[in-house]
Structure formats: structure tokens, C-alpha cells
Amino acid sequence: MTELARATRGDRRPESLAAALLEGSPTALARGLTWAEAGGERAEALLALTYARGGRAHVVGVTGAPGSGKSTLTRALARVARQRGRTVGVLAVDPSSPFTGGAILGDRIRMNDLSLDPGVFIRSMATRGALGGLCRAAADAVDLMDAAGRDVVFVETVGVGQDEVEIMRVAHTVVVVSVPGLGDDVQALKAGILEVADVHVVNKADREGADRTIAELRAMLTLVPTPPGVPVPPVLRASATREEGIEAIADAVEAHGAALATSGQLDVRRRRAAEARVLAIAGTLIAAALGDPGRGDDGTLIEQVAKRTLVPHAAARALLAKARERERTSHV
Amino acid sequence: MTELARATRGDRRPESLAAALLEGSPTALARGLTWAEAGGERAEALLALTYARGGRAHVVGVTGAPGSGKSTLTRALARVARQRGRTVGVLAVDPSSPFTGGAILGDRIRMNDLSLDPGVFIRSMATRGALGGLCRAAADAVDLMDAAGRDVVFVETVGVGQDEVEIMRVAHTVVVVSVPGLGDDVQALKAGILEVADVHVVNKADREGADRTIAELRAMLTLVPTPPGVPVPPVLRASATREEGIEAIADAVEAHGAALATSGQLDVRRRRAAEARVLAIAGTLIAAALGDPGRGDDGTLIEQVAKRTLVPHAAARALLAKARERERTSHV
Numbered sequence: 001m002t003e004l005a006r007a008t009r010g011d012r013r014p015e016s017l018a019a020a021l022l023e024g025s026p027t028a029l030a031r032g033l034t035w036a037e038a039g040g041e042r043a044e045a046l047l048a049l050t051y052a053r054g055g056r057a058h059v060v061g062v063t064g065a066p067g068s069g070k071s072t073l074t075r076a077l078a079r080v081a082r083q084r085g086r087t088v089g090v091l092a093v094d095p096s097s098p099f100t101g102g103a104i105l106g107d108r109i110r111m112n113d114l115s116l117d118p119g120v121f122i123r124s125m126a127t128r129g130a131l132g133g134l135c136r137a138a139a140d141a142v143d144l145m146d147a148a149g150r151d152v153v154f155v156e157t158v159g160v161g162q163d164e165v166e167i168m169r170v171a172h173t174v175v176v177v178s179v180p181g182l183g184d185d186v187q188a189l190k191a192g193i194l195e196v197a198d199v200h201v202v203n204k205a206d207r208e209g210a211d212r213t214i215a216e217l218r219a220m221l222t223l224v225p226t227p228p229g230v231p232v233p234p235v236l237r238a239s240a241t242r243e244e245g246i247e248a249i250a251d252a253v254e255a256h257g258a259a260l261a262t263s264g265q266l267d268v269r270r271r272r273a274a275e276a277r278v279l280a281i282a283g284t285l286i287a288a289a290l291g292d293p294g295r296g297d298d299g300t301l302i303e304q305v306a307k308r309t310l311v312p313h314a315a316a317r318a319l320l321a322k323a324r325e326r327e328r329t330s331h332v
Numbered sequence: 333m334t335e336l337a338r339a340t341r342g343d344r345r346p347e348s349l350a351a352a353l354l355e356g357s358p359t360a361l362a363r364g365l366t367w368a369e370a371g372g373e374r375a376e377a378l379l380a381l382t383y384a385r386g387g388r389a390h391v392v393g394v395t396g397a398p399g400s401g402k403s404t405l406t407r408a409l410a411r412v413a414r415q416r417g418r419t420v421g422v423l424a425v426d427p428s429s430p431f432t433g434g435a436i437l438g439d440r441i442r443m444n445d446l447s448l449d450p451g452v453f454i455r456s457m458a459t460r461g462a463l464g465g466l467c468r469a470a471a472d473a474v475d476l477m478d479a480a481g482r483d484v485v486f487v488e489t490v491g492v493g494q495d496e497v498e499i500m501r502v503a504h505t506v507v508v509v510s511v512p513g514l515g516d517d518v519q520a521l522k523a524g525i526l527e528v529a530d531v532h533v534v535n536k537a538d539r540e541g542a543d544r545t546i547a548e549l550r551a552m553l554t555l556v557p558t559p560p561g562v563p564v565p566p567v568l569r570a571s572a573t574r575e576e577g578i579e580a581i582a583d584a585v586e587a588h589g590a591a592l593a594t595s596g597q598l599d600v601r602r603r604r605a606a607e608a609r610v611l612a613i614a615g616t617l618i619a620a621a622l623g624d625p626g627r628g629d630d631g632t633l634i635e636q637v638a639k640r641t642l643v644p645h646a647a648a649r650a651l652l653a654k655a656r657e658r659e660r661t662s663h664v
Binding site: 279281 | 376599602613643645651
């Protein structure tokens with residue numbers, strides 16, 4: 001615990017927490033993440049006090065189907081980053097992740113090993129809310145880890161569903177993990193993850209069918225244009241449990257980060273991240289206002305549209321106004 | 333052409349078009365749908381003038397993977413509805429649909445047969461826009477068909493992607509079409525379509541693997557709760573090209589519609605539809621405002637967040653305000 005953190009223990013003002021967090025206190029970061037997960041006025045105040053100090057971390061998304069071994073891979077990548085002298089933050093947004101308790105015993109023990117290193121900060125986040133709620137909380141958490149001085153922030157999500165794709169948009173470099181023999185996997189990739197993938201990993205590459213999965217991924221990649229100055233996504237083999245192929249993946253992730261910086265694409269990614277998170281916040285504000293009363297006392301906005309006493313376009317305008325009002329009076 | 337439609341030909345005021353459309357003029361409906369697809373002030377005015385008169389049609393969604401034969405099925409269901417004395421509207425939101433020109437010649441000829449019947453109004457809509465744009469246009473089109481007095485309105489979409497699931501939320505009864513041997517198909521259903529399915533059709537049921545697909549669907553259905561008073565989604569076999577099993581599907585669709593009405597679930601569906609479309613409109617307004625200038629002259633809202641000169645939460649509030657302002661000054 002830092003001096004400042006010690007001095008401000010029990011002090012629940014956002015200003016005090018922000019100061020300790022910006023100094024790198026893990027205790028302050030832990031409390032800040034709890035605030036971020038809960039959302040609301042405190043979380044927003046903390047973000048406002050720390051946001052300008054972020055923007056230095058390399059945010060690396062790791063996603064893939066359940067059972068693809070992405071948690072094990074994330075852990076292995078975190079270890080390599082530590083060996084290379086970087087401080088690490090890990091945010092696991094995945095109910096099946098060992099980070100959130102879904103692991104077999106051996107996994108948990110190795111996990112705890114990693115979590116004993118003060119240079120690694122691990123946090124899990126449960127799936128929650130609708131219309132951007134999860135993305136809002138995850139993006140806030142990433143920003144706090146960034147502001148707290150973590151050099152690399154890994155964000156792990158299950159690669160299915162709209163929310164998860166949205167979360168990947170806050171990352172600078174996205175690693176998509178596939179496994180041989182899951183035909184559905186490649187299929188699912190088509191649904192939206194493929195377009196955000198920067199590095200492909202075929203994990204459990206000792207399994208039958210690995211070559212075919214690699215060939216399929218390479219074939220699909222020829223269909224997706226790569227921005228100028230950014231490497232075509234490599235397709236790499238790994239066996240995360242045996243720690244095989246991890247260094248090469250870490251190299252590819254770093255090379256992608258470096259290419260973003262020199263090509264000017266980093267600004268494009270930062271805008272993409274900004275857009276994803278502003279939309280997520282707007283979504284949570286709007287969702288909260290959906291049940292607000294409409295005109296007169298004939299029920300909520302939505303009920304009035306359903307009863308055809310209010311036109312949908314007018315309701316949408318009213319919804320935006322109410323979402324803004326709510327935000328002004330009581331924070332969501 | 334009705335007398336009114338004839339009298340108002342060339343008259344481009346929303347009031348005139350609304351009057352002719354409400355009288356059931358197919359010419360007026362066709363023009364109204366063109367306005368709806370384009371969006372903007374005229375479309376909104378037309379909706380405002382006709383919305384209260386809708387709410388009588390049975391809106392039936394038909395969705396499934398590409399190649400599942402859902403267009404052929406929709407056409408067959410439209411024919412049965414006509415035989416049962418109903419007037420029909422068909423909205424195809426699917427680039428691969430024969431309704432939109434993706435058909436083999438034989439299909440098109442049969443299609444044209446159907447389109448010669450004045451009791452069937454067919455319209456296709458191309459995939460377009462982002463963040464609710466397609467859903468907004470499709471929902472407006474459904475409402476216009478409803479207000480024009482069509483007894484049944486079929487909406488056909490490809491059952492992949494978030495937008496398509498959103499469109500299905502405007503339907504009262506959703507038919508999900510699967511085909512044997514597409515393992516991915518059942519997989520894809522898990523992603524969101526399953527929870528909106530009211531009637532399952534296994535098309536091309538003469539193919540190998542039909543029994544297995546049916547068994548898988550039934551197994552999955554045991555995991556999804558059904559609201560009280562609404563039948564558990566039946567899983568029906570069909571061969572749409574041979575016109576086998578169509579009557580039974582039409583019966584199931586009608587039975588579902590009747591159960592909605594008697595159980596009170598119709599109101600729940602209407603609220604679901606209202607919510608989906610209000611959110612879609614709000615989404616288009618917000619998307620249009622994303623590029624609006626932020627504070628000062630330091631770029632757009634999103635650019636300022638990306639540069640960390642503006643906090644995401646403040647940007648989200650500003651976005652809602654700007655989306656509302658835009659709507660007030662220039663219609664989207």
C-alpha cells in the first residue's frame with residue numbers, strides 16, 4: 001500500500017481515491033473498479049478525475065468461444081508481459097473464466113501464483129445489464145487500469161454476442177482464439193468478431209484438424225481488408241496449457257501495437273474505442289428511461305406507443321430528452 | 333387505383349397520401365413505403381397521420397439461415413392466407429430473397445403469379461444503415477401495411493445478426509426456419525433468435541438428418557420458458573418447394589395469434605414491438621449525431637473523447653442532447 005493510499009484509507013471522496021489510484025495504489029484501483037462496476041455518480045466522478053491521465057496502456061482484447069482456452073492463453077500472455085518488464089492489468093468479462101471461478105483446481109493454483117505478483121492486477125466482472133451496461137462497466141474498468149499506470153491491460157470476453165463484440169472495440173489489439181474441430185467456431189467468427197481480429201490464435205494446436213482450421217482462417221482473412229500500415233492478421237498456433245507458442249503470440253501483439261503507433265492507425269482505434277464507449281453509456285441512459293412516463297397519465301412512453309396513442313418517432317425524441325434529464329437529476 | 337388515389341395522384345402532401353393509404357390504395361401504399369425507406373420528415377409525417385389506425389394486422393416474422401428456403405415458405409404461407417380470405421402484405425428484408433431478385437427463374441415466375449393478385453402486396457427492402465436504421469425502416473413499412481388494412485403482414489429476414497433479431501421483435505408471431513444438416517444453423521439460433529421463436533419449421537424435411545434437427549430443436553426448447561397462455565413453440569416439418577406441410581404451419585401461426593389475443597400476451601408483444609422500434613429510431617438519431625462537434629473547436633465529440641479532452645460520460649450526455657436537437661431542426 002502506498003503512503004497516500006494509507007493516508008486516505010476510509011476516505012470515500014472520489015478526489016482522494018483518484019489521487020491514490022493515479023499514484024498506482026492497487027488498493028485504490030480495486031476500490032475504483034468496484035465503483036466502476038456499480039456505476040453511478042461516484043464512478044463517473046472518479047472517471048472524470050482520472051480519464052485525462054490515461055491513454056498510455058496497450059489494451060489487448062482476448063476473445064474466443066467457450067472452451068477455446070482463452071483464459072489460459074491470457075494468463076500465459078500476462079506472464080510473458082511480466083517477464084518483459086511490463087506491469088499488467090487483467091479484466092475477465094466471462095462467467096466461464098477461471099478468473100471468475102470457473103476453473104479446475106490446477107488452473108486456480110497457477111492463477112493464484114500469478115495474482116501474488118504485485119505487477120499483475122486481476123479483476124473479473126460478471127455479465128450484467130442490457131443495452132451497453134456491460135460494455136460501459138468494462139470500458140470504465142479498462143480506463144481505470146490505464147490511469148493507474150498498467151502498461152498492458154488484457155480484456156478477456158467470450159466471443160459470442162453483440163455485447164462482447166462491443167467490448168472488443170475498446171481494445172487496440174484483438175486476439176481471437178479458435179480451436180480445431182469446432183466448425184461452429186469459425187462460423188461464429190463470421191458474425192462480427194472477424195472484423196475486429198488483429199491476431200488469430202489456433203489453440204490446442206496438437207489436436208486433429210488444426211491445419212484445416214488454420215487454412216480456413218487464412219482463407220477467410222483474404223476477404224477482410226487490412227488498413228494501410230497495419231500487418232495482415234497472422235494466424236498462429238499455440239498450446240496454452242503447455243505454454244507452447246506464447247512468445248510468438250506476445251511478439252505479434254507487440255508488433256501490432258507498434259504498427260498502430262507508427263501508421264497513425266492508433267488514432268483510428270482510439271476513435272473506435274471512444275465511439276463504442278460513448279454509445280454504451282448512451283445506451284444505458286436510454287434503457288433506464290424506457291419506463292419513464294409518457295404524455296399525460298396514460299402509462300409509460302413504450303405503453304403509449306403500444307396502445308397507439310403516441311407515435312414511435314415522437315416517443316424516440318421524448319426518450320432522448322428523458323434520458324438526458326435523468327442523467328442530470330439522478331445518475332445512472 | 334381508388335378514386336381518392338386517382339384524385340390525389342401527383343399530390344405529394346403527406347395528408348393526401350395518408351388518406352389514400354388508409355383507404356387501402358396499393359399505389360398510395362407503394363409510395364408510402366418508398367417514403368418510409370428513405371426516412372426523414374415526410375416519412376415521419378405519414379406515420380404520424382396513419383399510426384393510430386394500425387394495430388389490427390397480424391404481423392408474422394419469418395426468419396432462418398440463408399438457404400433455408402424461408403422465402404419459398406413465406407410465399408406459400410401468403411398463398412394459404414389468401415385462400416383463407418385474408419389480404420396480405422409481404423416485406424422481404426433479405427438480399428438473398430427471391431422477393432429482392434435473388435431467385436432462380438422458376439421462383440420468379442411463381443413469385444410474379446403471386447404478385448398479380450391485388451390481395452397480396454409485396455415489397456423488398458435492401459439492407460442499409462447502421463444502429464437501427466434498417467429496423468426503423470422495416471418497422472415503419474410494417475405499420476404502413478397495417479394501416480393500409482392488410483390482414484396479415486409477413487416480414488422475412490435472414491436470421492443472423494443483431495439487426496435481424498431486432499426486426500423480428502416487431503412481429504407478433506415469429507416463424508424460425510431450419511434445415512437438416514446445417515449444424516451451424518441450430519448453433520446460430522442459440523445466439524438470440526431462439527428466444528423470439530413461436531413456431532419452428534424444419535424445411536426440406538425430406539433430407540437426411542431431419543429427425544435429428546427436430547430432436548435438437550425440441551431439446552433446446554425445453555430450456556426456454558413459454559409465457560402463460562401461449563403454446564409451447566411447435567416444431568413442424570415442411571417441404572416448401574413441394575408445398576407440403578404449409579397448411580399445418582399456417583394453422584400454428586393462426587393458433588399462436590389467437591392465443592396471444594386471449595391470454596393477454598398480445599399486449600406484451602405490442603410493448604416489445606414498441607420498445608424495439610422506439611430504440612431503433614433513437615439509435616438512428618444518435619448515430620447521426622456521433623460526428624457532431626464537441627465543446628470548442630477541437631473536433632467531434634468522439635474525437636475529443638479519443639484525445640481525452642472530453643470524458644466519455646459527458647460526451648454521452650452531449651450526444652443525447654445533440655441527437656434531440658438535430659431531430660428538432662433537420663429530420664433524419
